[in-house]
Amino acid sequence: MADAALPVESLAAELGAIVGARHVLTRPSTLLAYESDALPGYHKRPRLAVFPGSQDELVAVVRRLAKDGLPFVARGAGTGLSGGALADDAVLIGVQRLRRIIAIDAEARTATVEPGVVNATLTRAAAAFGLHYAPDPSSQAACTLGGNVAENAGGPHCLKYGVTLNHVLRAHVVLPDGELVTLDRGDQGGYDLLGAFVGSEGCFGIATELTLKLTPNPEAVLTMLADFTSVAAAAEATSRMIAAGIVPAALELMDQATIRAVEESIYAAGYPIDAAAVLLVEVDGPRAGLEADANAVSEICRAAGAREVKRASDAAAREKLWQGRKKAFGAMGRVAPHLVVQDAVVPRTQLAALLNDIASIGERHGVRVCNVFHAGDGNLHPNIPYDANDADESARVHAAMQQIMTRCIDAGGTITGEHGVGLDKLPYMERLFTADTLDAMCTLRETFDPARRANPGKVVPLHSCREWNGLPALRGGASS
Amino acid sequence: MVRDASGGLRIRGAGTWMHVGAPVIASQELHLDAFAGVRRYTPGDLTISVGAATTLAELDVTTRAQGQWCPLLPWGDDRGTIGATLATATTGPFAEALGRPRDLVLGVECVDGRGRIVRAGGRVVKNVAGFDLTRLMIGSWGTLGVITEVHLRLRARPSADVTLMVEGAASEAMRRFVHGALPPLAALPLGEGIARTLGHAGPGSWLLRLGGNAEQVAAARAALARLGACLELAPESWDIVRRELAPEPRAASWPWTPLMQRVRAAFDPRGVLNPGLLAERAA
Known part of the structure; x- marks a missing residue:
């Protein structure tokens, strides 16, 4: 595996010969920006960072690292939320110059x-x-x-x-x-x-x-904002829309904590701040029949208890409604210095029950959970603003998150819908998958990367991989 | 049985694919009849879990009762099983609009060639936990694992669903319609033979399926009426088309890359699963 004896300087010089010396970083001060991704609380320093400027250079860099069996981690923009792009003493390969x-x-x-x-x-x-x-x-x-x-x-x-x-x-x-x-x-x-x-x-x-x-691009788009006096009612409206077979282009839920954070920020979108939850619903497609879809959405929302269903009158109004949603994470930056953005998926019929349980888990641990998520997919993002420098608060946030994830798994859900396992979700993998399944995942990884040098230590816990000895994994006394 | 196999195993669902591919060198057949039936169906979630030997016909009856469908509708016959459909990654005339097997499967349970019981993916509609063994199994023709149960994404049946035979439309005009603002669920140029089977003998005819809400379908119909003579047919016409026009599967002509050979060797090191089917020895 990693040859710790190889001096960083000589490797840097060789990689510099491939990509140009100024595209190789070795000094701790310049590597600082690459110590974390968008997941707070984790810092891992890469051994060095290299930024190839062409596909050929990228291949040459990977081959150079292969020669010495060095581990490496690929990185795009570092916006990941699971610690997946962190390189603990490995070589970080940034691809952002490959932008053709x-x-x-x-x-x-x-x-x-x-x-x-x-x-x-x-x-x-x-x-x-x-x-x-x-x-x-x-x-x-x-x-x-x-x-x-x-x-x-x-x-x-x-x-x-x-x-x-x-x-x-x-x-x-x-x-x-x-x-x-x-x-x-x-x-x-x-x-x-x-x-x-x-x-x-x-x-x-x-x-x-x-x-x-x-x-x-769709011929027409209609964006609506439905405003509810309870989170459960908004979740219920979501479940009913899905069950009715309506497929909105997007169906997003934001709770009161999120609405307040957005409305107090520069991304204020005009969400009603006294609402317990809003649904942002967009339908798109051919102009013919779109009105009928939008009316069906409105009716379902009202029947589930919406106070009001507003429609964006033009492109600018639509943009504003979306801006609040897309910048919600940023807006929470005003609330506390750090933010855990969680990611889990549950069956869509169980949304209301899950949100209720998440709220009680938050209360029990004295933390403030903000929900802003892809309701139509059942893809939850319970987020907790906190101060990572406060050890007691960090511990409570961590404990609450663990209970939330466990609750989602027990509901028949999964631990990540779109952010990945990375480092952050490793501890949950053995709760979610059987030992045989994790072992099969290791088998798949090894067909691509027998030495496990690419992004080592991520996705599947190392101890879940049985030693590969070329023999079938026989159990229960069965013989071949 | 996979763990104890001393020779090759020939995997068999309904037996509709057994003539396809290179000859399998197997001493035993592995029948999956025991893995049939609906295991869990929550219509409100639009997901269903069924045993691999469940026939497409049974899946259709079960979901239709809730106004839903599994819109794979692959080439071939509804007597075939869902397990075989996924193992062979068989698509159908609706794949572009409604999804291929890899798009509609949420998870699979299988026994791999090393005898491991693998539960890949899950029952929820979005899931990136762990490496994707589900996509790996789909289309692997049973050579990596024997699929025993599958979790599928369902869709609501469109409230308006119309099948039309369109005669005399210029093919360029039809191409523009298909890629236009009112895309159909399927559009198929028909040869004379199949047109006759469907009871219409016009030359240069197309079979189209329109789905959506009533207004959308009406608008699409009006647009088509300007392109040619339209005749409404029963939706069951598609069952005939799927049976009659099923292309020959390409099992035996696989482009075996070194990486694929490594995958095969890693998941079935003793070569017990459908050995020979994909002509891997010749590769």
């Missing part, structure tokens, strides 16, 4: 891009063709498509349009040992190794080039 949009094929509705292209940049480039890239994480103005693929990122509009997995058609990948492979969905035969790669959190290799699906 190689081609947009408007007829086939595809784009071919390098992994460092920013999500929103692709949508802007596609706009000229009446197209957009559908997955829209809240960090889309900063996050990279390579990072999106590694995390299988979601976003509000994934309710109707699907997550990153559903929008990746092909990936060129450099495996940790330097081998170049092209992964696809297996449409022409072959295992769906593209499906395995998407969401592998940087543990299977680094994408050098991605072919992505572009989505036609």
Whole structure:
């Protein structure tokens, strides 16, 4: 594994010869920015950071590291929320200089891009063709498509349009040992190794080039804000919409704590501050029939107890409603210095019960939980603003989060819907999956990376991997 | 049985795929009949868990009663099982609009070639916990694991659902319609043979399915009426089309890359699952 004896200076010089000396960082002061991602409370210093400027340079860097068996961590914009891009004494490979949009094929509705292209940049480039890239994480103005693929990122509009997995058609990948492979969905035969790669959190290799699906812009969009006097009523309206078969483009819930934080910030969107919860509902598609969909949404909200259902009158009003939602995490920055952004998914019929339990868990631990989440998918984001320098408060936040995750697992849900396991969720993996299943995940990782050098120590707890000895795992006295 | 297998195992659902692919070198057949039936169905969540040997017909009857469907509607016959549909990643005429197996499966339970009981994914509609063994199993033709149970995403049936035969439409005009603002669930150019089977012999005809709310479907219908002569057919026409036009599966012509060979060797090191089916020895 890592050759600790290899001096950082000589490695830096060799990598500098590949990418240019100024694109290699070794000094602790310059590495500081790469010690964390968007998850608070974790700091890991990379051994050094290297930023290739072309696909060839990226491949050459990976091959150089393979020669000495050095561990590495790929990083996009560092907006991840699970600690996935933290490099503990490993080499950090930043892809943000690989930002070429190689081609947009408007007829086939595809784009071919390098992994460092920013999500929103692709949508802007596609706009000229009446197209957009559908997955829209809240960090889309900063996050990279390579990072999106590694995390299988979601976003509000994934309710109707699907997550990153559903929008990746092909990936060129450099495996940790330097081998170049092209992964696809297996449409022409072959295992769906593209499906395995998407969401592998940087543990299977680094994408050098991605072919992505572009989505036609809808002919019309209607955005509504429904305002409720109880969170349970908003959750109930959500469950009823899903059960009725309405598929809004997006269906987001924000509770009172979130509404207040947004309205007191520069992102004020005009949400009613006395509401216990609001639903932000968007329907889109052909102009014909859209009014009928919007009316159905309004009726369901009112029947579930909404005080008012407001409609954005124009594009500017719609933008404002969305701004509050997308900047809600930022707005919470005013409330406390740190923020835990959690991520879990539960069956959509259980939303109201879960939110009620989350509120009691928060009260029991004396912490303030703010909910702002993709209600239509059952994808919760219970967030807690706190001060990480306050040891007592940090401990209470941690305990509350643990109980919330346990409650979500017990409800038949999962521990992450779009942020990934990274470092943060490792402790829950053994609660969620059986030992055999975790072992099979280790097997899959080892086919891509036998030495486990890519993003070591993430996603699956190391002790869950049985020693691979080339023999079948026989149990219960069975013999072969 | 996988753990104890001394020779090859031939995996069998309803037996509708057994003629496909290269010859399997197997001493025993592994019948999955015991893994049939609905395990858990919560209509309000639009998710269902069923045994792998559940037939597509049973899945359709169960979900239809709640105004829902599993919109895979693959090429072939509804006597086939959901397990085989996923194992072969069989798509159908609605795949572009409504999703492929990889888009509609939330999780699978399987026994891999090393005898491990793997419970991949889950029952919720969004899930990125751990490495994606679900996508790995889909389309692997049973050579990595035997699927025993699946968790599926369902959709509400569209409130308006109309099947039309359109005759005399110019193909460029039809292409523009399909890629336009009112995309159909499916649009299929029909040869003379299948057109006759459906009871209409016009040349250059298309079969379309429109779905959505009543206004959307009416608008799409009006647009189509300007392109050619429209005849409404029963939705069951699609069952005939799926049976009659099913393409030959490509099992035996796999492009075996070194990475794929490593995956196969890692998950089924003794080569007990459908050995030979994908002509892996020749690779």
